[in-house]
Amino acid sequence: MATLTQSDSCYTEQFGPTLSFAPAGGWGSRQPDKLVKTHCCFCGVQCGIQLKVSDNKVVGFEPWEEFPVNQGKLCPKGVKRYLQNDHPDRLLTPLVRTDSGFRAATWDEALSKTVAAIKSIQGKFGKDAFAFLGGASMTNEKAYLNGKFARLALQTANIDYNGRLCMVSAGAANRMAFGVDRAANPWSDIPLAKALLITGANIAECFPILTDHVWRARDHGAKIIVIDPRITPIARTADLFLPVRPGRDSALANGILHVMIERGWIDEAFIAAHTHDFDKVRALVAKYTPALTERITGVPAASIVKAAEIWGPAETSMLLHARGIEHHTKGVENVLTYINLVLATGRIGKPGCGYGTITGQGNGQGGREHGQRCNQLPGGRDINKPEHREFIAKFWGVPEPELPKQGLTACEIMDAIERGEIKGLLSISFNPLVSIPDASRTRAALEKLEFLGCIDFFLSETARHADVVLAGSLQEEDEGTVTTGEGRCVRLRNSVSPPGDARVDWQIICDLAARLGNAAAFNYARPKEIFDELAAASKGGPIDYSGMSYERLEQNFGIFWPCPAPEHPGTPRLFEGGEFHHPDGRAKFHAFDYRPPAEDVDAQFPLFFTSGRVVSQYLSGTQTRRIGALVEQYPEPLCEMHPRLAAKLGVKDRDLVRVSTRRGEITVPAQVVTSIRPDTVFVPYHWPGRKSANLLTNRALDPISKIPEFKVCACKVEKVADAPAQPARQFPARSQRAASTR
Numbered sequence: 001m002a003t004l005t006q007s008d009s010c011y012t013e014q015f016g017p018t019l020s021f022a023p024a025g026g027w028g029s030r031q032p033d034k035l036v037k038t039h040c041c042f043c044g045v046q047c048g049i050q051l052k053v054s055d056n057k058v059v060g061f062e063p064w065e066e067f068p069v070n071q072g073k074l075c076p077k078g079v080k081r082y083l084q085n086d087h088p089d090r091l092l093t094p095l096v097r098t099d100s101g102f103r104a105a106t107w108d109e110a111l112s113k114t115v116a117a118i119k120s121i122q123g124k125f126g127k128d129a130f131a132f133l134g135g136a137s138m139t140n141e142k143a144y145l146n147g148k149f150a151r152l153a154l155q156t157a158n159i160d161y162n163g164r165l166c167m168v169s170a171g172a173a174n175r176m177a178f179g180v181d182r183a184a185n186p187w188s189d190i191p192l193a194k195a196l197l198i199t200g201a202n203i204a205e206c207f208p209i210l211t212d213h214v215w216r217a218r219d220h221g222a223k224i225i226v227i228d229p230r231i232t233p234i235a236r237t238a239d240l241f242l243p244v245r246p247g248r249d250s251a252l253a254n255g256i257l258h259v260m261i262e263r264g265w266i267d268e269a270f271i272a273a274h275t276h277d278f279d280k281v282r283a284l285v286a287k288y289t290p291a292l293t294e295r296i297t298g299v300p301a302a303s304i305v306k307a308a309e310i311w312g313p314a315e316t317s318m319l320l321h322a323r324g325i326e327h328h329t330k331g332v333e334n335v336l337t338y339i340n341l342v343l344a345t346g347r348i349g350k351p352g353c354g355y356g357t358i359t360g361q362g363n364g365q366g367g368r369e370h371g372q373r374c375n376q377l378p379g380g381r382d383i384n385k386p387e388h389r390e391f392i393a394k395f396w397g398v399p400e401p402e403l404p405k406q407g408l409t410a411c412e413i414m415d416a417i418e419r420g421e422i423k424g425l426l427s428i429s430f431n432p433l434v435s436i437p438d439a440s441r442t443r444a445a446l447e448k449l450e451f452l453g454c455i456d457f458f459l460s461e462t463a464r465h466a467d468v469v470l471a472g473s474l475q476e477e478d479e480g481t482v483t484t485g486e487g488r489c490v491r492l493r494n495s496v497s498p499p500g501d502a503r504v505d506w507q508i509i510c511d512l513a514a515r516l517g518n519a520a521a522f523n524y525a526r527p528k529e530i531f532d533e534l535a536a537a538s539k540g541g542p543i544d545y546s547g548m549s550y551e552r553l554e555q556n557f558g559i560f561w562p563c564p565a566p567e568h569p570g571t572p573r574l575f576e577g578g579e580f581h582h583p584d585g586r587a588k589f590h591a592f593d594y595r596p597p598a599e600d601v602d603a604q605f606p607l608f609f610t611s612g613r614v615v616s617q618y619l620s621g622t623q624t625r626r627i628g629a630l631v632e633q634y635p636e637p638l639c640e641m642h643p644r645l646a647a648k649l650g651v652k653d654r655d656l657v658r659v660s661t662r663r664g665e666i667t668v669p670a671q672v673v674t675s676i677r678p679d680t681v682f683v684p685y686h687w688p689g690r691k692s693a694n695l696l697t698n699r700a701l702d703p704i705s706k707i708p709e710f711k712v713c714a715c716k717v718e719k720v721a722d723a724p725a726q727p728a729r730q731f732p733a734r735s736q737r738a739a740s741t742r
């Protein structure tokens, strides 16, 4: 809302990211007080890790070899995650805005200001004029609490979460095809597959530990197909790589199915017994000959045939995808056309046979299950279904008509702020200024708000625009549960308590609820009580946790849902025996003709722009841009381009280039690599401000999932200057940094 002043700037900006906080002699010289078995705070693989704790600080880690998914292995972010604890930028008190920047405040003052703003805005403009944004880095307990807080305490329809930028296309497609939204198989099925189709997933950089599972499949003789505009590290060891033009996946999947039908690699008996609507798909894909598919997708016809030859007759197979096919205005359609390839072979619901969208955020799965989405109530219930509303209204002890209706999705909330319809926003575990497309519009919207409150442990770029910042908790400062990308609910254990005056997130939410007159419904002594409530609320719903308890989760390295009774073992593999979760037990095929992206290339903007991730940085970067070892690995965004394109533009490696779209421009160094299509450039999005990829991206939404089209828009690239002789930014020397810790 206000402009930033000097007093708001952070340690990291002044001195560079931290390398280590070790005392003289190093932590190694000290015995830790305890080792805590918990999970990594970053991606949806949720590797097991043991955090080393000394003096209420996380000072290192040990592998946790018994946890079956990673067996002690960790990726570069996992081994450095402990450095976020005790970071000098850690918020230690609530902050309130003054005319000259932020000042520390007491909890009473910060909470009173927040509640006064909520009451004033809702009094003047109605309940829905105050919105809430949550996130999927938070535990299941907090996801549940966020939904309950918005519906009961704020009484607003406008609650949504950052998974709207992430998993919703896959979620909608899963529900449409299978009647339930979860990866169908445990990761332990990957090594049993004889064919793997990996599309739009940079597994080696984004889910590094799953690379090991893919390699084990290869060791067992699996053939691997990778589909991506870039030859990602996993593609380098694949049997077949299909360099798809961005935004063309639905055509490609239709083309592969065309060849499979022609060659008879279809399980007609399975299709007849367990599915609907294959005839519609068969009729549609008849026109997707390899030649037509090549024209649309840029993938050579021979490679399309080869993909069908690997996938069609395989004995066992798994489809894996991530945001590369989902971040599109036809994200749902892309996912459904690939799912057709699985259903057509009948290879699902058996060992080594199935399907998985690879969930992104640490609790990307659980974060989308317990009611913090605008269209959802706990237990994966549908806010528009009368019987689901009745169940939750009764569970919460309110009349059904008092439960708000479906509200706006995350990007739509920004649009409503821009239009002046939403006046106040409370955001927890979300950094929309960096992560939502068309960032200039996001900034203008944030500046328009009458009140912005943020709950975070660092002063994120969004929090800098806040009126009140509430100092919340790091993952290791609280306990709870998360549900991993394979649908396994696991326990996070408390390692340390929040430093200074910071508080655990759930307590902040409960304090706000109490001040809004809802103390009784938000009276919890610890997260276990919230978990028991969310499990009970899920009973009989599409996502049933009712048989789970902290004790059971601890005994079993977690439990896969559905788990509908205390004696139920959980469900690692869905759809065994061809039983799907639609009311009649059948899965559904979907026939989608290819349609172009919202913005395609043209004479003015002749190149495809796509964005995503690098291994050492995480999401909007709030956490990883503060950790020196990760920053050194990839200090600033680079624009990947092919040597042929570079030659045409007169650009050499590390020259500065201006990338512009209809929405904005950024100037970054070029990275000239042979691993990308010559008609496409790629920029990772983990940085804010003038280097933010989201200044360029298009806020066009998928009509079903409302995910924005991060993965394709049209751009042009021009050379600005020769590569600087020195790296663009110099951080203080290591010794200087070590001396200047808090």
Ligand SMILES: Nc1nc2c(c(=O)[nH]1)N[C@H]1C(S)=C(S)[C@@H](COP(=O)(O)OP(=O)(O)OC[C@H]3O[C@@H](n4cnc5c(=O)[nH]c(N)nc54)[C@H](O)[C@@H]3O)O[C@H]1N2
Residues within 6 Å of the ligand: 043, 044, 166, 199, 200, 201, 202, 203, 205, 206, 207, 227, 228, 229, 230, 232, 244, 245, 246, 247, 248, 249, 322, 323, 324, 325, 359, 360, 361, 610, 611, 612, 613, 614, 615, 616, 617, 618, 619, 682, 711, 712
């Ligand atoms: N290191 C790291 N790991 C992470 C994260 C992180 O920020 N950093 N974030 C986590 C989260 S929240 C998520 S959602 C996941 C994301 O995991 P991924 O989806 O694997 O990662 P992205 O880099 O977003 O995109 C994946 C690939 O899609 C390709 N792609 C672009 N356009 C298209 C297209 O039209 N079709 C196809 N087939 N492919 C295309 C890109 O070239 C890229 O290689 O990663 C999780 N893990």
Ligand SMILES: Nc1nc2c(c(=O)[nH]1)N[C@H]1C(S)=C(S)[C@@H](COP(=O)(O)OP(=O)(O)OC[C@H]3O[C@@H](n4cnc5c(=O)[nH]c(N)nc54)[C@H](O)[C@@H]3O)O[C@H]1N2
Residues within 6 Å of the ligand: 135, 137, 138, 139, 162, 163, 165, 166, 167, 323, 327, 360, 361, 428, 429, 430, 431, 432, 434, 435, 436, 437, 455, 456, 457, 458, 460, 472, 473, 474, 475, 505, 611, 612, 613, 618, 619, 620, 621, 622, 623, 685, 693, 694, 697, 710
């Ligand atoms: N151009 C482009 N943009 C993208 C994408 C892309 O591929 N390209 N990917 C999209 C995807 S898949 C995603 S998931 C989004 C992610 O986008 P965001 O959700 O905005 O990114 P985060 O960095 O996770 O922001 C979370 C904020 O919450 C804080 N935080 C983390 N954990 C907790 C917690 O437990 N409690 C509290 N109180 N705060 C916490 C962090 O410090 C950070 O400031 O970005 C999307 N944006």
Ligand code: SF4
Residues within 6 Å of the ligand: 040, 041, 042, 043, 044, 045, 046, 047, 070, 073, 074, 075, 076, 077, 078, 079, 206, 207, 208, 209, 210
């Ligand atoms: S693979 Fe994911 S969960 Fe595992 S260590 Fe890396 S970031 Fe953490």
Ligand SMILES: [Mo]
Residues within 6 Å of the ligand: 165, 166, 167, 360, 361
């Ligand atoms: Mo994500």
